[in-house]
Amino acid sequence: MNSKGRIVIKLGGGLITNKNLSKTINKEAIKNVCNTIKQLNDEGYVLIIVHGAGSYGHILSKKMDIANGINNEIQEQQINAVQQIRSNMIELNNEVIKSLKKIGLVAIGYPPSKWAKGIGKDFTGNLDIFETINNDKIPICFGDVVDRDDSNKFGILSGDDLMYRISMEIPNVNFTIFLLGDVDGVLTNPPNNLNAKLIKNYSKNDITNTSHSSDIDVTGGIDLKLLRAVEISKKIENVWFLNGNRSERIMQLIHTGTTIGTKILP
Numbered sequence: 001m002n003s004k005g006r007i008v009i010k011l012g013g014g015l016i017t018n019k020n021l022s023k024t025i026n027k028e029a030i031k032n033v034c035n036t037i038k039q040l041n042d043e044g045y046v047l048i049i050v051h052g053a054g055s056y057g058h059i060l061s062k063k064m065d066i067a068n069g070i071n072n073e074i075q076e077q078q079i080n081a082v083q084q085i086r087s088n089m090i091e092l093n094n095e096v097i098k099s100l101k102k103i104g105l106v107a108i109g110y111p112p113s114k115w116a117k118g119i120g121k122d123f124t125g126n127l128d129i130f131e132t133i134n135n136d137k138i139p140i141c142f143g144d145v146v147d148r149d150d151s152n153k154f155g156i157l158s159g160d161d162l163m164y165r166i167s168m169e170i171p172n173v174n175f176t177i178f179l180l181g182d183v184d185g186v187l188t189n190p191p192n193n194l195n196a197k198l199i200k201n202y203s204k205n206d207i208t209n210t211s212h213s214s215d216i217d218v219t220g221g222i223d224l225k226l227l228r229a230v231e232i233s234k235k236i237e238n239v240w241f242l243n244g245n246r247s248e249r250i251m252q253l254i255h256t257g258t259t260i261g262t263k264i265l266p
């Protein structure tokens with residue numbers, strides 16, 4: 001492990017997909033963020049990537065009520081949907097891996113449906129896979145449908161819970177970064193509100209009038225991200241929400257310790 005340490009970075013589903021349109025990826029955003037990852041890798045940082053689902057997961061999960069576990073009345077359709085979502089997620093993961101490969105980076109996908117069980121931040125599974133010794137293979141995982149040991153049978157493990165556990169348990173993490181789709185960080189109001197302003201420093205007691213679009217989102221939306229991020233910030237000094245379309249800000253943050261975005265404080 002070199003002295004620069006690790007960066008745990010989440011490519012939000014709203015950044016890498018079009019959240020409203022089933023299975024549509026945002027190729028340009030993926031390409032740009034992969035270029036930034038390459039730059040960081042070249043500079044000697046060790047990366048761990050997590051990504052969200054966006055329209056590769058939320059739409060069908062919502063339709064089939066996957067987050068609430070098995071429902072006897074629609075059990076068969078649900079089981080088909082679970083398979084479909086898992087394969088969609090692997091497809092999305094492969095898009096990111098392919099994009100990294102194009103610029104010379106090797107990433108290894110670890111689908112949580114294959115190694116994790118249970119939902120929320122206490123899920124089980126061996127996190128050692130993320131502890132790469134050197135930087136020639138980047139581990140990459142994502143929010144997924146996972147099995148549960150209880151009567152629910154399955155549920156959705158959010159990438160935000162993966163961010164939490166990886167940041168807390170893998171040594172030498174210096175930065176935990178959540179990349180968002182179309183906003184500069186955490187806002188005081190939903191982005192479409194004219195009064196929405198960027199919150200530069202967010203701590204637990206700050207109230208935001210967030211817009212958890214529960215009609216689309218089956219995990220916790222921005223509220224879950226904030227909850228997890230505040231918990232992570234108790235251990236990691238640099239926990240940030242940034243605009244994933246502004247790669248120069250990611251670089252500025254890493255190089256100078258600050259940029260335009262939201263810094264999370266404990």
Ligand code: IPE
Binds near residue numbers: 157159160217
């Ligand atoms: C959701 O993961 C996973 C599924 C719906 C299968 P996330 O909660 O990490 O996804 P985004 O970032 O909100 O899209």
